[in-house]
Structures are given as C-alpha cells and as structure tokens.
Amino acid sequence: MTDNIFIEKTKSIEEKMESDFAYTSIFRESIKKAKEFEASDVHIEPFESGVRIRFRVFGKLFIWKELSLVHRESYIREVKQLCNMSIAIVGKPQDSSVTFSNWKLKLRANIIPSMDGDSIVLRLIDIGREVNLNDSGFSSDVYTNLVQLTQLKMGLCVFSGPTGSGKSKTLNGVINKIDRIKNKVITLENPIEYPIVGATQVETSAKLTFSEALRACMRQDPDIILVGEIRDKETAHLAVEAAATGHLVFSTIHANSAIEVITRLVDTFEVDRGLLKSVLKFSSAQRLISKICSECFQLANLEDAAILRKRISEKWYLAEEKEESLRVKNTHGCQHCNDGVIGRLPILESIAERSIIDVFEGEENSIKKNDLFKNAITHLARGEVCLKEVMQIDKSS
Helix, strand or coil, X not given: CCCCCCCCCCCCHHHHHCCCCHHHHHHHHHHHHHHHCCCCEEEEEEECCEEEEEEEECCEEEEEEEEEHHHHHHHHHHHHHHCCCCCCCCCCCEEEEEEEHHHCEEEEEEEEEECCEEEEEEEEEECCXXXXXXXXXXXXXXXXXXXXXXXXXXXXXXXXXXXXXXXXXXXXXXXXXXXXXXXXXXXXXXXXXXXXXXXXXEEXXXXXXXXXXXXXXXXXXXXXXXXXXCCCHHHHHHHHHHHHCCCEEEEEECCCCHHHHHHHHHHHCCCCHHHHHHHEEEEEEEEEEEEECCCCCEECCHHHXXXXXXXXXXXXXXXXXXXXXXXXXXXXXXXXXXXCEEEEEEEXXXXXXXXXXXXXXXXXXXXXXXXXXXXXXXXXXXXXXCHXXXXXXXXXX
C-alpha cells in the first residue's frame, strides 16, 4: 500500500490577503483605506514603543494607526511576506513589488533598516486604466507642448523632477498619445509602473541593466524608446546615441530645472556637448502643487496680492480685477476636502529647440522658457491653487 502524497497549491496574493490572521487584516485594511483616501504612499515605521502606519495624501503625511511594541516585529514580518520581500534578509535595503489584480493596484515596496527595525514605504500605483494626458491637469499651453512631442521623428526628450513629482506619469501620458500601431514602442523600466497597451515593456533588474536592455532593444528596430531613468554614464551615452541614429528617445533624470538637465548630462555623465546639442529636443522639470477646495476656499489678503504683483511685474501680467479674487486654502477644511486640499496639479517648466541652443551657446538669460512660476500663475488666475503656495515657488525659482 502506497502512502498518499499531498501537494499544497501555492496561494495567490489575493488569497493570502483574505486571511483572517490579525496582521494580514490590518495590512489589508491599511491598503483599502489608503486607496479610499487617494494616498500616494503608505509608511510603516518602527519606533521605540511600537510601529506607526502613516498615509501620504496630497503630499502631506498623517497617522492612520499605531501598534504597540509587542506587535512591531510580527507585523513588519507579515508586511514583508505579503510584499514579496525576504524575511531572511535583515539590516539591508530591499525593493520589490506586488500587484493586486482584483483592486487594479500595484505596490512598489522599499525597505531601509532603521535603529528600531525595518522601515517600509509602499508606493500605490493605480493600474486600472491607461494614463491619459487629457486628465493630467496641466495648463493648456503645457498640454499643447507635450502633445507636440509625439510628432517628433527623432531626438531626445528628458523629463526631470524630484521623487513623487509625477514625471513618470507625465511621460507615460505622452507615450499613450503616440500611435502604437504604426510605431514600434519599447519601454525599459525599473519597475514597470503603468501598463501601455501596444508597447513592448521590459523590466530591467540587476540581471538586465538599463544599458544592456537598451543595447538589445536597438536590435528590435524600435521607432520610440522610453528609458525609465538615466542614472549612469553608460545609459546616458547610449540614450544620446540612440537619438542620434534616428530614434525618438524619452527618459527621466534627477535635476532641479530644465536647464540643469543639460548640466547633468554634460558634467555628471560626460555626454559630448556637440552631440547633445544636436539631439536634445525637449527638457523639462516638474513639480506638484496643491489644488484647493472650491467649497471652502478663502480670498487672499490684498497685501499678499500686491506683493505678488511686485514679484511678477516683469514676468507676467495679472489683471487688477483678478487680484481681488485670488484664493488661499482654508487649512481647517470641510467635508469635501482634506485640510482645504482636494488633489494636486502638475506644474512644468520646459525649454525646447532655439532655447536649448541658447543654453549651449551661453545665453541662458535670454531664453524664453515656460517656467514653474509662470505655470503656477496660470492655475492661480483660475482659482485652482493657493496664493501663498505660489509665492513659495517664486522664492525657490
């Protein structure tokens, strides 16, 4: 008589998430609530007396729940398991991702070891629909400039901005405007964030670097190449060479301004100035600004409006009647908003064509660019953003 052999079927992530285990329930509820609040991130942070779970909503963090010290290690262990992270690795950073098909949601997870244990941040990405540039919230001028990029036949277009500024989402929106039936589109990303129907999306890793993937994709006869991020010299040089050999290349880079994109490529990544001057077609820098609630906003102080007029007198004209209707957010908020905010709008500065050439020729002061401040003023005049926040942008520009 032979013994029966039982093979246990591996549970899917959706099945694991339905467990009645207490820590799984807390994690499941935190993700559901984060989605409900439209949070961009969930922060799971160990501290001396326990673990804190915070949500970042419209750029601001707030505490959702705290667990006592007795639960700290077990809860973090459960989160690591549910996010496809190794529980055997201690004291080292980790990156992973997990997709919940039933929620149309992807989580990008990152761990960094802290004094009190592993600190985890989860980036929430809505994969339920394609990124649509029409719904992005850009001003009409910026939107038109971005759409025009899809008509280029070759060259390099670079988007910059700090982490969480929405530059990758903007880039995906531009790609989604391209005819992907008539054009071969290949994306190289780490990780793949948003689905792009009709494109060949390649996820790079330690085993397949950006530079290796870029070399390989050149043999696939692409028309458009998206390089998720230029992060080293080799990738920078290959991206520029691809643009110089008849491809339209889109990418992102960490820089503080549209002009600094050029500085980074030339000085940090040692790209040839002459070659870059001939292939760079568009350079931009993006930020996010709070969209204020239309139900509980307050009118701005006229003195602040007058200060704004002095700052912008040579840059931008704002009619006096508009000054009287400028808005600030109500920090107490109402039932329709979160502390006076109902979302965030992207603002973008860019330089293209003749302005890029002027930068290379040392005539930066004479260039005409759509700067962040000017873009923010457009939203301010429409009553969409807070005067005080716009003034802060002016101070830093």
